[in-house]
Amino acid sequence: MRGRCRGTGWRHQEADTAFFIQEYGALGRLRQVLDRLTTACAGALHPAGTSHEQERTMGKKWSELPRWQRRATAVLAPVEVVLTVVAAIDLARRTEQQVRGPKAVWWPVLFVQPVGPVAYLGWGRRRPGK
Incomplete structure (x- = not known):
């Protein structure tokens, strides 16, 4: 045992x-x-x-979900994937000075769906000239 x-x-x-x-x-x-x-x-x-x-x-199986849930999932899932990919590419290309906070903290945040990529794209990037 x-x-x-x-x-x-x-x-x-x-x-x-x-x-x-x-x-x-x-x-x-x-x-x-x-x-x-x-x-x-x-x-x-x-x-x-x-x-x-x-x-x-x-x-539930996919076929058992109501039609509106299947449609919402079919629309929102790709949006979530695209946001995550865009945020990951952006984070990889930026220097440490162009990111608010350490980049090492933002990487795991990107994968907290759906708020992680939105948080990074909205607040994690420093604007040019600031």
Whole structure:
């Protein structure tokens, strides 16, 4: 038992493993293992009264989402990606003096979606002549 978190379910059924590998490939299996570890080791990650298995089934498939959510996601996801790429390119090209605060702090901020790139582009850059 040493070196393991309790309740990780390492000895689960072969059919469960085969299903995940067949359905989601090796990355799906890795995600399943990581989900079990974080559930067992992190404690209160789930809403009150739900188990890990119940929470996993709470997510909806793309086809089950309402039409407005699918459209909003299809429009906003590329906008988010473009903003992040533009901010990352801009940050990489600027010198330390052209950025408000240390560049090392802005890099992780860029990946806090959706506010990180907007914060950098709005407040993180120094204007020419200032």
